[in-house]
Each structure stands twice: as structure tokens, then as C-alpha cells.
Amino acid sequence: MAESRAPSVIFDISEPAASLNSIRFHSDRHGNHNVHGSGFSGFKKRGHNLGSRSWIKIDHTGNSKVLELDKFTVMRHCSLPSRDLRLLDPMFIYPYTILGREKAIVISLEQIRCIITADEVILMNSLDGSVLKYKSELCRRLQTSKDQPDDLPFEFKALELALELTCTSLDSQVKELEMEIYPVLDELASSISTHNLERVRRFKGHLLALTQRVQKVCDEIEHLMDDDGDMAEMYLTEKKERREALTSSDLYDQINTSQNVRAVSKSAPVSPVGSCSGVRKLQRAFSSISSSKHGSFLSSSSGGENIDQLEMLLEAYFIVTDNTLNKLLSLKEYIDDTEDLINIKLGNVQNQLIQFELLLTAATFVATVFAVVTAVYGMNFEDSTFDNPSTFYWVLIITGAFCGILYFAFLIYFRHKKVFPL
Secondary structure (H helix, E strand, O other): OHHHHHHHHHHHHHHHHHHHHHHHHHHHHHHHHHHHOOOOOOOOOOOOOOOEEEEEEEEOOOOEEEEEEEHHHHHHHHOOOHHHHHOOOOOOOOOOEEEEOOOOEEEEEOOEEEEEOOOEEEEEOOOOHHHHHHHHHHHHHHHHOOOOOOOOOHHHHHHHHHHHHHHHHHHHHHHHHHHHHHHHHHHHHHOOOHHHHHHHHHHHHHHHHHHHHHHHHHHHHHHHHHOHHHHHHOOHHHHHHHHHHHHHHHHHHHHHHHHHHHHHHHHOOOOHHHHHHHHHHHHHHHHHHHHHHHHHHHHHHHHOOOOHHHHHHHHHHHHHHHHHHHHHHHHHHHHHHHHHHHHHHHHHHHHHHHHHHHHHHHHHHHHHHHHHHHHHHOOOOOOHHHHOHHHHHHHHHHHHHHHHHHHHHHHHHHHHOOOOOO
16 A cells, blocks of 8 residues: 555656646746737737827837837836836936846937837837937838848947937037037127127027036946946847846756656655655755856856947947037137137226226316316405406416426326326
8 A cells, every 4th residue: 555655646746846847838938929029919008097108119120110108018018117217207307317227228318218128129209300310210220231240239229329319419509509609709709799798698508508418428428338237237139148048948957857856756666755855855956956057157148248349339429429528618618718808808998997087087186276276366355466467367377387297297107107008
């Protein structure tokens, strides 16, 4: 009786394990098909969600279509936290961002707000010209290079186009500002007026805002280049292939484990307690082997990350952005030089007004002296000067000569003190 019961107990333990592994195998295959197939076919449609937005989905072949998706669907599909989707929300003002996540790259540059995965780009739909240009240009490039070999992965093509359009847009805005502001500054330097000063003030505010935008893009690219871990996170195609290789190897190990357990259970009909413990030990051994293989594979792949490709891509656009920033700084220096010239001219005019005021004050003082003499003789008193009219003429002549000498004395004093050149 004991011998007849032992094989049945061992059979009952091994068969559910094999069936469970087969169920897991089929479920994993089905799950992978849903994720890597149509992209959003596995999710339920939410037609009347308050959080739904219009998105443009562009696959790796260059085909695009418009979808209505809520943020929870996008979060589940791209494995993103909610804070990353807030960066793409046009209702909030966030600095420019390029984030590398486990299965996606989140980009928020100018009006281009998108999520890049290893197979597709989910672009926030908008009527802005930058968004439409990004969509049409990306579809054109993907369809053109579909049959051509290219070493650049899909996610880097989408990232490169976003950086290219952003840098081109900022550079064109800088050129337009230069064409507008240089004539105004030259006109202001030749003729200072309130109208020209107001125009330069508006241009200077626009220049400050544009400088901040370019500086943010430059800082974001530089921050990304300084962190090798963030750049390694952006290799989505390589990580996807790595996950698929690990999944296939794990499934192979599970199948071998179930077969070995079944073989042990059929070839060793011992006591139930001993057989159960032997099966458990064997399962632990195979699980430890698979986990050690999984860890060694990840460590070898992560340790040998080659980020030169992405680093060269970012470095090229960092140089472009830095060149645009240098143009803005040169324009700001030109404005500062014009302001210094205007201040010098205004200071010169102020000095001339002060000189004129000094001359006028000296003339007023001399005239006051002459007026004092005439006022004294205008008093009602008796004097022999009034008996002879020619004598009074001599008094006026002497007083006028004295005032003239006094005025020239003031001029010589001002020249001696170098108040103004004469």
C-alpha cells in the first residue's frame, strides 16, 4: 500500500507544476503579443473620460493616427509615473525636460511634448506649427529609411528630430530678433528719442525671455551629457532586446526545470516526505541557477554600456544651442554698448547744460551788481552828481566796465578750474 501510494503522491506534485509553467508560458506569450502588437489594443476604450486628450501615435514604420487617450492608459502603456505626464500638460509651466525612463523617453521642448518608446512616438496633438512639422518630418524620415540600413535606433531618431526642430526654431527667432533690433539700435545711437527708447525696451524684454529659453535647453542637454546613467536609460531598443532575451531564457529554464522535476518524480519512487523535499531542493537549485544567470547577464550588459552614440548626438545639438546662446549674448552686449553710448551722450548734454547754467548765473550776478548801482541812484536823495548830467553818464560807464571785468574774471576762473573748456 505504501509503495502504491508513493508514485501517486509524486505525480500529483509534478503535474500541476508543469501545467502551471505551461499556463505561464502561454499567458506570457499572449501578454507580450498585446504589448508589442497594436500598442493600445489590450486596453479598454474610455470614450467619455474627463482626462482624455488627443494624441498622435507614430509607429516605427512612419504611419500615424490620432487617438483619444486618458492619462492612466498612457501611464500603463509606457510605464510612467503621473508626475512625468504633468510635464507634458500644457496647462502647467515646467522647464524644458528630457527624461529617460525604463520603457520610454519623456520630452518637453518648446511646443513638442511627446513620449518616445522603442516602437512608437506618442505626440500630444496640437495645431501648433512645430507639432505638425515634427509629425510630418518624422513620418517622412521613417518611411524613407525603412528599407535603408541605419545604425541609429528608433528612439534616437525621434529624439534627434525633436532637438533639431527646437534648436532650429530658437535660432530662427534669434535671427529675426537680430534683424529687427540692430537697425533700431543704430537709429537710437544717432538720434535719441522716446519712441526709439520704448522700442528698444520691448526688444530687450523679448531678448531676455528668449535667452532664458535657450539657456534652459542648453542646461538640459548639458545635464544629460554629464550623467552616464541617464544616457544609458535612453537606450530603449537595446533594453527591449535584453528583456526579450531574458524572458526567453527564463522560459527555457522553467521548461527544463519542469521536465527535470517530472523525470525525478517518475524515476525515484521513494517515500512521500522524502520525494517532496527532493523536489523542493531541485526547484531551489534551478531557481538559484536561473537567478544567478539573470543577474550576471544584467551586470555584464549594464557594465559594458556604450553611450558614445547618444553622447555624440547630444554634443552636436549642445554646440548648436551654445552657438545660439552666444548670439544672444553678443546681441545683449551690443545693447549694453548702445546704452553706454547713450548715457555718455546724455552726460555730455547734461554737462553742456551745467556750463550754460554757470554762464547764465555769472551774467545774472553781474547784471545784479549793475542793477544795485542804478537802484542806489534811483533813491530820493540830494547829491551833486545830479546837478551835472554828464557826471551820471560816467557813473554808468564805470559801473558797466566794472561788471564786464567781473564777468571776464568769472570766465578766467572757470577755465582755470577746468569746469568747461573755453
